Amino acid sequence: MPSKDTQVPITSALDIVSARQKGRALAQDLGFEGAEVTLIMAAISEVSRNIVEYARSGEIIFQPVTNNSKRGLCIVARDHGPGIADVERAMQFGYSTRRGLGVGLPGAKLLMDEFDVESKVGVGTTITMRKWVRQNAVHS
Amino acid sequence: MRVPILKQRSYLIATIQSALSDDDLMQLRDDLSERVGQYRSRGVIIDVTALDVIDSFATRTLRTIAHMLKLRGADSVIVGIQPDVAFTMVQLGLTLEGIGTALDLEEGLAYLDHQNQRTISHAK
Numbered sequence: 594m595p596s597k598d599t600q601v602p603i604t605s606a607l608d609i610v611s612a613r614q615k616g617r618a619l620a621q622d623l624g625f626e627g628a629e630v631t632l633i634m635a636a637i638s639e640v641s642r643n644i645v646e647y648a649r650s651g652e653i654i655f656q657p658v659t660n661n662s663k664r665g666l667c668i669v670a671r672d673h674g675p676g677i678a679d680v681e682r683a684m685q686f687g688y689s690t691r692r693g694l695g696v697g698l699p700g701a702k703l704l705m706d707e708f709d710v711e712s713k714v715g716v717g718t719t720i721t722m723r724k725w726v727r728q729n730a731v732h733s
Numbered sequence: 734m735r736v737p738i739l740k741q742r743s744y745l746i747a748t749i750q751s752a753l754s755d756d757d758l759m760q761l762r763d764d765l766s767e768r769v770g771q772y773r774s775r776g777v778i779i780d781v782t783a784l785d786v787i788d789s790f791a792t793r794t795l796r797t798i799a800h801m802l803k804l805r806g807a808d809s810v811i812v813g814i815q816p817d818v819a820f821t822m823v824q825l826g827l828t829l830e831g832i833g834t835a836l837d838l839e840e841g842l843a844y845l846d847h848q849n850q851r852t853i854s855h856a857k
Contacts, residue, residue, distance in 0.1 A: 607756075609754070632821050635786050638786060638788035696825055
C-alpha cells in the first residue's frame with residue numbers, strides 16, 4: 594500500500610475539529626469500526642488541544658501504516674512550542690500546568706495502541722501514536 | 734455555529750449540532766446562563782445526541798455549565814450521550830459528577846420534572 598500522508602495544520606481551536614474529522618474519515622477508510630473510530634477521534638482531540646494550549650501552532654500528520662498483515666493509522670502531533678520539561682510528569686493523570694483536567698496526554702495514550710512523546714524544552718514536542726485495526730478472529 | 738436554545742415550559746433545551754468548536758461551547762455556557770435569568774427557567778436540557786466525541790475539554794465545559802446553572806437556580810441534564818462516546822469517556826476516566834444525565838429528550842424532561850417536584854415538596 595503506498596503510504597499517503599495527510600497533514601492538518603493546527604493554529605486555533607477550530608482546527609481541532611478539522612483534525613478530528615479528517616481522522617475519522619481516514620480511520621473509517623482503513624477499516625476501523627464503531628467505538629474504535631471514536632477512541633481515535635478523542636485521542637486526536639486531546640493531542641491537538643495540547644498544541645493549541647501550549648504551543649499555539651503545530652500540525653497533525655496522518656499516515657496509514659502496515660506491519661505484516663496488520664493495518665493501522667499513525668498520527669503524529671508536532672509543534673515547535675516550549676516543549677515539555679518533565680515528560681514523565683505530563684504523562685500522569687491529573688497533572689496539568691494549565692487549568693485542564695490533566696487527562697489529555699495520558700488519556701490519549703490509553704486510547705491508542707502505541708504512544709511516544711519526544712520533547713525538548715525550547716525546541717518543541719512530537720507525539721507519535723498508532724492504532725491497529727483489530728483483526729477478526731479466525732475460526733478453524 | 735451557535736447552539737440553538739429553545740424554551741419549553743419552564744425549561745430550556747439546547748441542542749448541540751455535530752462539529753462543536755471550543756468557542757461554540759463557551760458561547761453556549763454564556764447564552765444559557767443569561768437565558769436562565771431571562772426566562773426564569775428551572776431546568777436546562779443539553780442534548781448531545783449529535784456529538785461524535787466528548788473529550789476532556791468538552792467534559793470540563795459541560796461540568797462548568799451545569800455548575801454555573803445550578804448557581805443560577807436551574808438544574809441541568811445532559812441527554813443523548815451515544816454508546817461509543819460513553820465508552821470513550823469511560824476509557825479516558827471522564828465523569829460528569831453531580832450532573833444529571835438521561836437517555837434522551839423525553840427522559841430528560843421527566844428527570845427535570847422529578848427534580849422540580851422534589852424542590853417544591855421540600856419547600857412546603
